[in-house]
Amino acid sequence: MNSLKKNKSFFIIFSIMIISISIISIYQYISLAPKKVVAIIPEYSGNANEFNYLVTDNLSYWISKVVQITGKVTQVNEDGILLNGTIYCQFENKKDIQSIIENQNIVVKGKLVGFDELLMEIKLNQCIIIQ
């Protein structure tokens, strides 16, 4: 009799523990912040001209994908740079741009948000300098 009672209370405590652990982990899962670009493996890494061609071919595939692009800086702005005149990279941290000069070769990683029809360029955001 005594051992049965003991068993019962153990069972109750155990189930409460399991339930609370699962509630906490579910809550943590649903409240996760979006992954940063740094932490995502790029879907594509390569040359700006080639990538430009790939995007023109199938834009919807590349939307929201993280890519790593090598290219020549053709314009430096306050919040981003233009690669090969066709890919605009908006930076996460504006301080990163200070070290960039026009005409240098650069490797950047960023998330593709779309093709800008007003300015006719591909747009990446949350960019970071790789090299």
Place this chain on the structure above:
Amino acid sequence: MKTTKILIIFCVLLSLQLQAQKYFTRSGITQFEASEKAFEPIEAINSSTTVLLDTNNGNIVSQVFMAGFQFKNALMQEHFNENYMDSYQYPKATFKGKLDNFSIVSLNANNSYDLNGVLTIKGIKKNIQTIVSVKVENNRIFISGSFYVNANDFDIKIPSIIRDKIAKQIEISINYELIEKK
């Protein structure tokens, strides 16, 4: 002969002048807020909005990429793109409109303008009428304001289980800093 030459030069100069009258940004801020009181905040910020303003006539066009909206919560961002906005099929929202009676010359410190135009989300067009504040400082034009849209106007289907947690009227706020386009 001479007069035609002068006329041609004049026309070329004039067209150059007209071309220089555009202001733009690639990093305009567009936010939306659809929170209901007592529930989790539903809001996101897009700081990659492209905006073009023709200062000759006040015509304005802008473009917001859905994939550029950043949420605090990853799951919410995923649902926004996949379930509500179909971001892969409709990657952007556009706005085409006009600032009524806009004139850069008469702009000084702070002015309010009527902004009328057509907002296209998920391929559905809707007229928007709002008042925005416009000011010029150091050859930059600042435009800011906010307006409301209804989710069901744009065929955004919200499942009944969470309908109470999302506001029916979604507030969209804009904050753009335009520089001269060379």
